[in-house]
Amino acid sequence: MASDATIARNAPTVAPRAAPPTTLQKMARRRSTVAFLLTLPLLGVIGGLVAWPAAYAIYLSTLNRRMTAFIGLENYAILLDNDTFRMVIWQSCFFAITAVILKALIGFWLAHMLHHIPTKGQRIWRGMLLVPWVIPPALSTLGWWWMFEPSYSSINWLLSVFSVPPVPWLGEKWWARISVIIVNVWYGAPFFMIMYLAALKSVPDQLYEAADIDGATGWQRLRYVTLPMMRNIISITVLFSLIVTFANYDIVRVLTNGGPRDLTHVFASYAFQVGVLSGNIPRGAAVSLFMFPLLAVIAYFVLRGINQRTKEIGA
Amino acid sequence: MAQVSLRRLVKEYEGGVQAVKGIDLEIADHEFVVLVGPSGCGKSTTLRMIAGLEDITGGEISIGGTVVNDIPPRDRDIAMVFQNYALYPHMTVFDNMAFGLVLRKFRKEEIQRRVMEAARILDITQLLDRKPRALSGGQRQRVAMGRAIVRDPKVFLFDEPLSNLDAKLRVQMRTEIKKVVQTVRTTTVYVTHDQVEAMTLADRVVVMNGGIIEQVGPPQELYHRPATRFVAGFIGSPAMNFIPARVEPASGALNLRLPGDILLPIPPERSDRYRSQGGREVLLGIRPEHLTETRQGRATYADLEVVPEVIEPMGMETLVHFHMEGTRDLCARLDPTIPAAPGQPLRLTADLANMHLVDPQSGKVL
Numbered sequence: 001m002a003s004d005a006t007i008a009r010n011a012p013t014v015a016p017r018a019a020p021p022t023t024l025q026k027m028a029r030r031r032s033t034v035a036f037l038l039t040l041p042l043l044g045v046i047g048g049l050v051a052w053p054a055a056y057a058i059y060l061s062t063l064n065r066r067m068t069a070f071i072g073l074e075n076y077a078i079l080l081d082n083d084t085f086r087m088v089i090w091q092s093c094f095f096a097i098t099a100v101i102l103k104a105l106i107g108f109w110l111a112h113m114l115h116h117i118p119t120k121g122q123r124i125w126r127g128m129l130l131v132p133w134v135i136p137p138a139l140s141t142l143g144w145w146w147m148f149e150p151s152y153s154s155i156n157w158l159l160s161v162f163s164v165p166p167v168p169w170l171g172e173k174w175w176a177r178i179s180v181i182i183v184n185v186w187y188g189a190p191f192f193m194i195m196y197l198a199a200l201k202s203v204p205d206q207l208y209e210a211a212d213i214d215g216a217t218g219w220q221r222l223r224y225v226t227l228p229m230m231r232n233i234i235s236i237t238v239l240f241s242l243i244v245t246f247a248n249y250d251i252v253r254v255l256t257n258g259g260p261r262d263l264t265h266v267f268a269s270y271a272f273q274v275g276v277l278s279g280n281i282p283r284g285a286a287v288s289l290f291m292f293p294l295l296a297v298i299a300y301f302v303l304r305g306i307n308q309r310t311k312e313i314g315a
Numbered sequence: 316m317a318q319v320s321l322r323r324l325v326k327e328y329e330g331g332v333q334a335v336k337g338i339d340l341e342i343a344d345h346e347f348v349v350l351v352g353p354s355g356c357g358k359s360t361t362l363r364m365i366a367g368l369e370d371i372t373g374g375e376i377s378i379g380g381t382v383v384n385d386i387p388p389r390d391r392d393i394a395m396v397f398q399n400y401a402l403y404p405h406m407t408v409f410d411n412m413a414f415g416l417v418l419r420k421f422r423k424e425e426i427q428r429r430v431m432e433a434a435r436i437l438d439i440t441q442l443l444d445r446k447p448r449a450l451s452g453g454q455r456q457r458v459a460m461g462r463a464i465v466r467d468p469k470v471f472l473f474d475e476p477l478s479n480l481d482a483k484l485r486v487q488m489r490t491e492i493k494k495v496v497q498t499v500r501t502t503t504v505y506v507t508h509d510q511v512e513a514m515t516l517a518d519r520v521v522v523m524n525g526g527i528i529e530q531v532g533p534p535q536e537l538y539h540r541p542a543t544r545f546v547a548g549f550i551g552s553p554a555m556n557f558i559p560a561r562v563e564p565a566s567g568a569l570n571l572r573l574p575g576d577i578l579l580p581i582p583p584e585r586s587d588r589y590r591s592q593g594g595r596e597v598l599l600g601i602r603p604e605h606l607t608e609t610r611q612g613r614a615t616y617a618d619l620e621v622v623p624e625v626i627e628p629m630g631m632e633t634l635v636h637f638h639m640e641g642t643r644d645l646c647a648r649l650d651p652t653i654p655a656a657p658g659q660p661l662r663l664t665a666d667l668a669n670m671h672l673v674d675p676q677s678g679k680v681l
Contacts, residue, residue, distance in 0.1 A: 206401035209368050214415035214462075215389040224414070228405040312446050313404035 061285040075286035084262050085270070085287070091177065092266040092291070096245040099184040104238055106185060107192020114193070115200045126197070133190035141254040144183045145170075148255070173263045176256050180264050183251050188244075192237055199233035200226070232306045239302045246291050267291060317379045317469035317502045318344045319365060325373035326360050326526075334360040336526040337374065347496055347503045351513035352523035352549070359474055361523070362506045366472050367391050379469050389418075394463035395472040399479060400455045402447040402462075408434075409443040412461045426465075433464040436498060437491075453484045460492070464499060471496065473505040477512060489515060510550050514538070522546045539669075544598065544678040547671055553603050553634060556645045557673065560599040562592040571599055571667075574640030579617040582667050589672060592681060600671035600680070603634065606647040606663055615668035621647070626655050635661065 027033050064071050079085045110129060114122055132140065147154050148169035156166040169179045203226060211221050227234075249268035252258060258265040258273060265273070267287055275284015319342040326335040335357040342348045350358040363369040365376055367388035376383050383391050394415070402411050409430055416426045434440040437457040447455055456476060463471055476492070477485045493516055496503050507513055513520045514534040522529045522537065522545070530542040534550075541547035547555045560571040562581070569581040569589055579599075581589060610616055627634040633649045647663050655661050672681045 204399075204401070206397050206399060207403060209366075209388075210395070210397060210401040210403070210462075211414075212368065212388040213366060213393060213395050214466075215418040217389075220418060225403065228403075231405075309405075313448055 057285045057289055060282050061289055063282040065280050065282060067282060075283045076290070079283065079286055079290070084265075087263065088265045088267065088270045088287070089290070091264060092246060095177070095181060095184070095248075095264075095266055096242060099181050099188065099245050100238055100241050102181070102185045103188040103192050103241060104234070106189040107237075108196050110189065110193040111196035111200055114197055126194075129193060130190045132187050133194075137187050138250045138254055140187060141183055141251050144179075144186070145255055148179055170256055171260060173260060176260060176264045180252055180255055183255060184245065184248060187251070188241060192241065195233055195237045196230065199230040203229045232309055235302050235306055239299055242298070243295055246295065318342060318346075319470060319502060319504065320377045321361070321365070321374065322377075323374040324361065324364065324371065324376065326357070326364060326369060327372040333526055335364070338523075338526075338528050340521060340528065340531065342502060342504060344502055345500050347505065347516060347518045348521060349505045349507060349513040349517035349519075350521045350523055351507055351510055352529075353508060356523040357526040358506045358508075358521075358523045362472055362474055362504060365470070365504060366393055366395050392469045393472055394466045394468040394470075395474065396456075396459045396463050396476045398475040400447070400459040400476075402455060402458055404447050406446070407443065408439065408445055408447070408450070408458050408461075411447065411458055412443075412465050415462065415466045429465040429467075430461070433461040436464065436495060437461050452480050453488060456480065456488055457491070460495060464495065467499075467501075469502065471501050471503040471505075473503065475507055476505075477507070477509075485512075492516065511552060514550065520550075522549060524549075541600075541671065541680055543680060544600070544673045547600050547673070547680060551602055553646045553648075555600050555602050555671075556606065557642070558599045558601070558639060558645065559641045559675070560597055560672075562589055562595055562597055562672070564590075564593040569593065571597075573599065573619070574642070577619050577639075579619070579665060579667060582615040585667075585670075589681065592672065596675060597681065598673040598675050600673050601665055601667075602669065603646040603648040605666040605669040606645075607666070608649045608653045608664065609662045610664045610666075613666070613668070615666055616664045617667055618662055618664055620660055620662050621645075623655055623657050623659065623661055626657055635663075637661075 021029070060067070061075055062070055062072055114125055114129070117125065146152065150156075150166070150168060150171060153166070153169065155169070159165075159167065168175055170176050207225050207229070208221055211225050216224060246266070247268050248266060249272065252264055252266050252269040253272070256264040258269050262270075267290060271284045271287035273284075274287055275281045278284075319340075321338055321340040323337045323339060324335055325333065325337050327333045334355075338357075338361065340348075350361060352358050360369060364371050365378075367383065367386065371384055378391060378393070403414065406414065412430045412433060413426045416429060421429075430443070431440070434443055437460060439454065439457050439461060442450060442454055442458070447458065450458065459476065473492070477488055480488060489512060492505075505513075505516060514537075517534055519531060520534050520537050521531045524545050530537060530546045532540075537546060537550050541550065541555075544557070548557065558573055560573050560579075563570045563572050563578075568583065569586045571579045571581055573579060609618055621635075621637040621639070623635045623637050625636040627636070628651060631651065633651045633653065633655060635647045635649055635655050637645055637647070639645060649655060673679070674681055
């Protein structure tokens, strides 16, 4: 014992050598691993709520009606042969494009008006104009249905005051299409307004002052300063709204239920009719997925444009 | 001809706050005038009223003999360089410079010629295809100037154009601006809070304070013959020292009694001017460069002893900070070879030939 202790005292001091880290330890220390673990919950949510349903819908759309056999793209081919579906494509495009254009124009006009009134009054107006957007659309559409309804239509009553004959808002093809668009615009324009208002507020006043001194008129200020400075917000808002409007379901479902004679159906309401009410889930899935490739391509180009502009001008 | 006249110009904001209180100013054709003063003195408001970016509450502005009170900025034939340059971020440098000409429907060849000429003067030809984001602060400043030059306006307006640049670049750009303005020979109104910028650039400096003009004059005049305590203290760096004093008559001559019973003789050539102030309390104003290491040889030199608190060796000079009873920080400028240390008494010489006496009540230089 004693000699052991002596040897230990006299031995040169050697720091204990740490064991080399295992592969698992190395991985755990990597920043990328930590980042991956931290984003895992989000990836889980996206996977469960977006990727999986989308993949499953694509899979469903390739099955036969009984969902017992793989039939490839036959559901899509049948749909393209179907007159009603071709009309749904046309109506969906007409509805989405017209509604988005109107929402963008009205939203921009409202934002511009709000931007030019004093901050104090602006808050009240902003709140009031946002009301349509915060009411659940199924409820507000019900209200509109009452206003359009032929027997008690308050709009027709108002028109009659000015000796205008009653309009068959929901009973005639074009009036029904217009009614659906009106309600969608009424509901969606405040979203555009609030986005554009934020964008307008972010344009530095000095750019307008510089344009004034450069000789710009009001219209030229709008064309050469406001619109280019808002291009990214306009693009992203239009893209977002286009996707949401193409997928709109509740307004058509509550207001016209696709009628008269299926002439106001859009993809979502028609997919519900085919897939759920008629019990052909694979074809319903094919209807709802029909616009996906086109919208994906549009989204790709719009987002690429936004990225490019952000790099160039930092806006 | 593009003289600018401001007559009884008033700017009052909501709530009755007057930013500009009835100023009069005549700016001659081709003159470079700098409006200088502390924040809130009304200099930028005045410039913006000349530009037409602020409404006028009262008075009159005329450019080239035409009253422009109700004429919008685009019709005043002015060009302005803003503090943060206000370049259009979505346009290239060329488009930024050409924008004013495009709106005025100039021919393409003429636009090309003018932009290229301005780019040559400002040495930014190689940047014409870039967007403002890809430029440094100094380059953006040049583009902003280019945008003004191509228009060949009656008046250039500069609103603190160097404030966003670092100290070194500011000095460089100051020289550039002076060179460019000398080349194009256009009437220029320039706003800054930096008195060094004002002194180095201006044909005439307009010192503003609290919405009024304190003094107008060439830089040297303002420096050597300030009209008010404000101008005396504002112009010059380090600032002029102000020491409370009493003018005391003494057998035909006049003395200044400073705190600490220091007695300085007022030079005979200035005695007549101050005779009526005998027995009055005044402020002695003297610049740091006239408060130096002990010297002899002139009748106007007077010695005093101080105790330095802070020594700042600047290389070509040493600044000595000290204080006297009833004063705040005072500063003397010494030859760098003179040994000085904090807490060690030091003899200084005041050159009273360059002193100023200020009426403490009115703030006027006597």
